[in-house]
Amino acid sequence: MIDEMMRFIRGMKNYLKQYRNLETEYPFAKLFKKFQNILAANNASLELIADMGDKLSGEYVFDRQYILSTYDNLKNQIYRLIFDLNTLAPGKYVRLFDVFEEIHDTIQQAISGKWVLPQGDAAMPYSELSQDMYELVGNKNANLAEIRNTLELSTPDGFAITTSAFRAFLEKNGLDEYLQKMMASWDPEDEAATEKIAADIQNQFLCGGFPLEVTRQIQGAIEKLQEKSPKEALFFAVRSSAWGEDSIHSFAGQYKTFLNVPADQLLDSYRKVLASAYSPGVLSYRYQKGFHIHELAMSVGCQAMVKAKASGVIYTLDTLSAGKDVLQATAAWGLGAPVVDGSVAADQYRITRTPPHTLSGFNVVHKSTMMVAAKNGGTAVTPVPEELQQKACLTPELAQKLAETALLIERYFKRPQDIEWAIDSQDRVMILQARPLNIQLPAGCPKDQIDISAADHPVLFKNQGVVVQRGVAAGKVFVLENNADILNVPYGAILVARHTSPRLARVMRKVHGILTDVGSPMGHMATIAREFRVPAIVNTGFATQILKTGDEITLDATQNIVYAGYAKELCYDEITAEDVFEESYEYRLLRRILRKISPLNLLDPHDKNFRPSGCKTVHDIIRFIHEKAVKELIHLGDTRIGGSDAASRRLKFGIPLGLVVIDIGGGVLARSASAKDMSPEDITSVPMKAFLEGLTAPGMWSTEPMSVDFGSFMSSLTRTFSDSSTRFSGRNLAVLSAEYLDLNLRLGYHYNIIDAYIAEKQNDNYAYFRFLGGVTDVTRRSRRARFIGEVLERFNFRVEIRGDLVVGRIKKLDPAAMYEKVKMLGCLVAYTRQLDVQMHSDENIADHITDFFKGATNHDIGSENNRITSG
Amino acid sequence: MTSDQKTTVLLLDDEPIVCKRLKPSLEKAGYDVEAFTKSREAMHRLTEKEFDIAITDLKMDGMDGMAFLTEVKKRHPATEVIVITGFATMETAKESYQKGVFDFVAKPFKLGEILEVVKKAEAKHRPS
Numbered sequence: 001m002i003d004e005m006m007r008f009i010r011g012m013k014n015y016l017k018q019y020r021n022l023e024t025e026y027p028f029a030k031l032f033k034k035f036q037n038i039l040a041a042n043n044a045s046l047e048l049i050a051d052m053g054d055k056l057s058g059e060y061v062f063d064r065q066y067i068l069s070t071y072d073n074l075k076n077q078i079y080r081l082i083f084d085l086n087t088l089a090p091g092k093y094v095r096l097f098d099v100f101e102e103i104h105d106t107i108q109q110a111i112s113g114k115w116v117l118p119q120g121d122a123a124m125p126y127s128e129l130s131q132d133m134y135e136l137v138g139n140k141n142a143n144l145a146e147i148r149n150t151l152e153l154s155t156p157d158g159f160a161i162t163t164s165a166f167r168a169f170l171e172k173n174g175l176d177e178y179l180q181k182m183m184a185s186w187d188p189e190d191e192a193a194t195e196k197i198a199a200d201i202q203n204q205f206l207c208g209g210f211p212l213e214v215t216r217q218i219q220g221a222i223e224k225l226q227e228k229s230p231k232e233a234l235f236f237a238v239r240s241s242a243w244g245e246d247s248i249h250s251f252a253g254q255y256k257t258f259l260n261v262p263a264d265q266l267l268d269s270y271r272k273v274l275a276s277a278y279s280p281g282v283l284s285y286r287y288q289k290g291f292h293i294h295e296l297a298m299s300v301g302c303q304a305m306v307k308a309k310a311s312g313v314i315y316t317l318d319t320l321s322a323g324k325d326v327l328q329a330t331a332a333w334g335l336g337a338p339v340v341d342g343s344v345a346a347d348q349y350r351i352t353r354t355p356p357h358t359l360s361g362f363n364v365v366h367k368s369t370m371m372v373a374a375k376n377g378g379t380a381v382t383p384v385p386e387e388l389q390q391k392a393c394l395t396p397e398l399a400q401k402l403a404e405t406a407l408l409i410e411r412y413f414k415r416p417q418d419i420e421w422a423i424d425s426q427d428r429v430m431i432l433q434a435r436p437l438n439i440q441l442p443a444g445c446p447k448d449q450i451d452i453s454a455a456d457h458p459v460l461f462k463n464q465g466v467v468v469q470r471g472v473a474a475g476k477v478f479v480l481e482n483n484a485d486i487l488n489v490p491y492g493a494i495l496v497a498r499h500t501s502p503r504l505a506r507v508m509r510k511v512h513g514i515l516t517d518v519g520s521p522m523g524h525m526a527t528i529a530r531e532f533r534v535p536a537i538v539n540t541g542f543a544t545q546i547l548k549t550g551d552e553i554t555l556d557a558t559q560n561i562v563y564a565g566y567a568k569e570l571c572y573d574e575i576t577a578e579d580v581f582e583e584s585y586e587y588r589l590l591r592r593i594l595r596k597i598s599p600l601n602l603l604d605p606h607d608k609n610f611r612p613s614g615c616k617t618v619h620d621i622i623r624f625i626h627e628k629a630v631k632e633l634i635h636l637g638d639t640r641i642g643g644s645d646a647a648s649r650r651l652k653f654g655i656p657l658g659l660v661v662i663d664i665g666g667g668v669l670a671r672s673a674s675a676k677d678m679s680p681e682d683i684t685s686v687p688m689k690a691f692l693e694g695l696t697a698p699g700m701w702s703t704e705p706m707s708v709d710f711g712s713f714m715s716s717l718t719r720t721f722s723d724s725s726t727r728f729s730g731r732n733l734a735v736l737s738a739e740y741l742d743l744n745l746r747l748g749y750h751y752n753i754i755d756a757y758i759a760e761k762q763n764d765n766y767a768y769f770r771f772l773g774g775v776t777d778v779t780r781r782s783r784r785a786r787f788i789g790e791v792l793e794r795f796n797f798r799v800e801i802r803g804d805l806v807v808g809r810i811k812k813l814d815p816a817a818m819y820e821k822v823k824m825l826g827c828l829v830a831y832t833r834q835l836d837v838q839m840h841s842d843e844n845i846a847d848h849i850t851d852f853f854k855g856a857t858n859h860d861i862g863s864e865n866n867r868i869t870s871g
Numbered sequence: 872m873t874s875d876q877k878t879t880v881l882l883l884d885d886e887p888i889v890c891k892r893l894k895p896s897l898e899k900a901g902y903d904v905e906a907f908t909k910s911r912e913a914m915h916r917l918t919e920k921e922f923d924i925a926i927t928d929l930k931m932d933g934m935d936g937m938a939f940l941t942e943v944k945k946r947h948p949a950t951e952v953i954v955i956t957g958f959a960t961m962e963t964a965k966e967s968y969q970k971g972v973f974d975f976v977a978k979p980f981k982l983g984e985i986l987e988v989v990k991k992a993e994a995k996h997r998p999s
Binding site (some may be wrong): 055059060061062063064065066069463559560581584585586 | 891979
């Protein structure tokens with residue numbers, strides 16, 4: 001496979017070399033065709049990426065074949081892009097082949113099921129881990145990392161000693177063969193023999209030496225942590241995280257944990273944790289469950305000790321009567337180990353699962369002793385201070401916070417959870433570990449009766465809109481009336497909004513579900529909803545009309561139904577489902593390869609990293625190529641002016657755009673062919689006419705008096721516009737034909753690209769709008785992006801916002817409707833000119849939207865479905 | 872369900888994930904589902920039981936779905952067959968319809984989509 005590709009790439013490179021010499025002979029029209037190919041492949045690839053992302057919602061049934069063929073398709077588009085760019089700029093970007101090859105290799109490895117353990121990674125910080133890496137760090141570490149990095153909850157700092165360190169340790173000490181030999185001679189039924197074998201194996205582990213590289217890396221990880229708090233001595237909790245641990249076979253409590261281990265004794269404790277995997281108990285358990293000895297790979301978590309005021313365990317369901325709708329917590333002062341093994345008296349709390357999570361019952365016991373971290377390492381049992389002995393470890397507020405945190409984790413992993421937690425000195429809830437709680441379905445609610453019990457609840461609406469993320473949530477409705485309301489969204493609400501909007505991302509951790517009237521499953525908000533696995537349905541058409549703030553509803557985004565009232569059975573059904581989609585191989589594979597595909601790192605073309613070697617993902621490559629293709633085309637426009645194959649002239653009209661027009665066929669009246677300049681009347685290109693109409697619409701190109709900092713803004717404008725010393729130095733270029741427009745504008749601080757095609761055949765029509773800003777401060781930038789994103793969404797564009805990059809796409813409208821869209825883009829370009837300086841506050845966004853729509857409506861451009869009346 | 876007896880569905884796809892996701896979803900909607908990833912086993916089951924509805928993939932290892940659906944229709948003409956496939960071509964679609972297939976759904980599909988089709992097939996199979 002790889003050989004074949006290398007041959008292919010070499011062939012391509014050689015083929016491209018011949019272009020280098022032919023540059024001058026290639027007619028502009030032909031090169032422009034290449035440019036159009038690039039745009040087409042660019043759009044096709046972005047659509048494939050969006051399509052794959054959409055599949056993560058759970059709404060689709062897709063198989064491995066889908067992943068293979070879609071990626072294959074994407075791969076071909078990327079080759080085509082790289083190839084065409086290198087034709088446009090002969091041989092200039094050949095390096096992209098190597099860059100893509102590297103990305104492709106990683107993806108190919110994931111697809112072929114190989115999980116090549118990263119070389120040399122014996123120790124890895126939690127901040128660099130994810131759930132996908134369970135083979136490397138074990139389930140417990142992987143889950144904890146996900147809780148920290150994706151859910152952004154507080155967990156102790158630390159690192160994992162990986163399974164590759166474990167393997168290196170086995171190899172160094174010849175333990176592989178030793179274990180094989182011992183197991184071959186072991187009679188599992190003979191208890192005395194089991195004791196003996198276990199003792200021998202454990203002894204071998206305890207005496208084992210470490211490979212130098214492993215020691216070096218662990219030492220490095222400790223030093224990095226030490227840098228964060230240079231004055232304090234570091235102590236660790238050292239916990240096992242083996243393959244298969246915390247799955248259905250929990251091995252719970254069978255491996256050892258060491259608390260408050262001084263940094264210089266960490267390696268010793270690590271060895272002891274490894275040895276604990278060969279205790280007589282574990283050997284027998286593994287034998288009974290049918291595990292082979294080679295299936296054991298042990299990773300270990302090293303967490304900085306939490307200075308715990310109180311600790312304990314919380315179950316997200318009541319293990320005795322799961323139908324009671326409460327979480328169950330136990331708590332004691334100090335460290336949590338004795339709570340887990342039941343060796344001290346601990347408080348019991350029952351907290352309602354329904355927000356606001358009040359205490360529905362508790363039993364505060366007399367607590368005479370507690371476990372604390374000893375000064376020089378290890379733990380000690382000490383008396384509880386007099387005044388705390390009768391006092392509850394959890395206040396109602398802490399209990400509420402704990403419940404919120406635990407349910408966030410439950411929703412994410414879609415399983416009831418068994419969580420060890422601690423309250424630190426600043427009253428923060430720290431998650432020490434979380435694992436699925438093995439529990440039966442709520443009593444009295446067998447599977448096939450679930451629909452019947454849900455049937456008690458009236459259906460408010462069903463099969464409206466598009467499911468963005470499956471899942472079930474019961475809660476009170478909060479209708480978002482205006483932007484400022486976003487701050488008032490209560491915890492646990494089902495958020496109901498008119499539009500999907502990136503700003504909803506801000507409350508994603510708070511809300512339990514999302515419904516919108518309008519919106520697409522591809523936007524930024526959808527991505528975030530999937531990331532946090534918040535059940536969400538968009539584009540329902542009328543959710544805000546049917547639902548009122550305070551209504552109690554159940555949002556079943558799995559079956560696309562909204563019920564009145566709390567259908568609790570459905571919620572339980574979700575967390576007790578036989579198979580969790582997010583745990584299926586296909587989901588994990590798709591998510592894993594998308595990590596190398598969809599993130600966009602190359603945002604700023606002026607960044608020094610904006611070059612082939614800076615491309616980390618497929619999306620980066622696509623973005624890079626698009627940017628460079630435009631640049632190369634402008635360059636060609638500059639150098640080919642006066643040639644016989646393209647007519648390139650300046651467009652003169654009321655607005656100082658400094659626009660150079662290149663006609664590639666039928667975009668300009670023939671009579672103007674010889675003149676140096678042309679006027680808007682000479683334009684015959686349909687999309688260009690639409691754009692100019694919008695751009696010059698009265699009231700859109702602001703003539704307001706300028707505010708103080710408008711001066712600097714203006715100077716940047718003039719720099720672009722009035723630079724007449726070189727004839728075609730501007731970045732403002734329009735390439736057009738009778739039906740086509742490709743416009744590249746640098747306007748003040750922004751960079752706009754509009755690419756549109758309008759002809760009779762509806763299916764061919766499209767408009768693509770891209771906005772990239774820069775320079776101003778980040779807050780203003782994001783306000784500006786939000787403004788543009790919202791306007792585009794309201795005009796039914798499919799919108800993606802990443803940082804300051806806004807991309808809007810719309811297609812397959814009839815010529816008249818598409819004309820209106822492009823005209824609106826003209827208005828938008830004119831209007832956004834003023835935005836850099838005027839976006840002083842969030843409220844401005846709403847004002848500007850109202851203002852913009854007022855202007856647009858005056859010019860007969862309404863967004864047909866969503867004409868708004870107020871901000 | 873409208874009658875006491877649940878509508879029976881045989882599901883055949885060699886990709887386990889398809890069965891894994893489709894089966895619970897159909898069961899939730901009230902169907903009695905048997906899922907197979909091996910066409911031989913599904914074929915054998917046909918000799919023992921007549922299903923109201925059969926859902927099958929077209930392209931599988933070992934045996935192609937076209938042969939399977941031919942067999943289903945031969946044995947139990949009343950069984951409504953729904954084809955699910957990731958390799959939809961005009962030819963295979965045409966051939967399927969000629970063999971009396973009820974509907975043809977391209978993979979990947981939405982769960983709601985396939986449920987709609989199954990519901991329609993059910994209505995045709997047992998008109999109320």
